[in-house]
Amino acid sequence: MTSYQFENLNITVNQQGDVATYTFEGEMTERFDFKKIEITKCKEVIFNMSQIRSFNSCGIREWVFFMKELEEVDSLSFEECSVSTIDQFNMVPATLGVGIVNSFYAPYYCEKEDKPLERLIHIDSSANDLSQGQAPILKCESCSMELIFDAIEESYFMFITGALSRSA
Numbered sequence: 001m002t003s004y005q006f007e008n009l010n011i012t013v014n015q016q017g018d019v020a021t022y023t024f025e026g027e028m029t030e031r032f033d034f035k036k037i038e039i040t041k042c043k044e045v046i047f048n049m050s051q052i053r054s055f056n057s058c059g060i061r062e063w064v065f066f067m068k069e070l071e072e073v074d075s076l077s078f079e080e081c082s083v084s085t086i087d088q089f090n091m092v093p094a095t096l097g098v099g100i101v102n103s104f105y106a107p108y109y110c111e112k113e114d115k116p117l118e119r120l121i122h123i124d125s126s127a128n129d130l131s132q133g134q135a136p137i138l139k140c141e142s143c144s145m146e147l148i149f150d151a152i153e154e155s156y157f158m159f160i161t162g163a164l165s166r167s168a
């Protein structure tokens with residue numbers, strides 16, 4: 001296992017056979033020096049983005065340069081993208097690069113408990129709803145009330161149009 005540390009950002013790389021998983025954790029800022037990251041020769045590259053809390057504008061710039069470096073990778077996919085990662089994919093499409101999103105967190109809200117929560121959505125298993133720009137209908141784990149999707153579907157699922165057409 002290799003790991004990189006850039007102030008508030010931690011990156012660990014796990015290689016298993018032909019698959020390399022990079023796990024990002026923390027804040028994406030100007031401290032992120034993409035040139036220091038060794039790009040694996042593995043055929044399949046997975047970026048786990050579940051612990052990325054925020055991007056600032058310099059961080060977005062660095063990240064876009066990093067995505068350009070990764071254009072040659074055979075297969076790049078993003079999994080468990082945090083809400084803040086999805087916001088970037090929607091606002092700055094270049095942050096997605098050649099990557100495909102497999103799963104991501106979406107903001108929901110339980111009205112009964114007055115509680116915001118995030119739920120993991122897998123694009124494959126929710127493709128029907130997502131292709132129509134609709135949030136999957138989910139129930140609260142603690143009170144089984146139907147949850148309210150807590151973002152604007154049209155803008156939150158914007159990145160998916162590309163993901164679905166590429167996997168079809």
Ligand SMILES: [Zn+2]
Nearest residue numbers: 110113140143
């Ligand atoms: Zn509830």
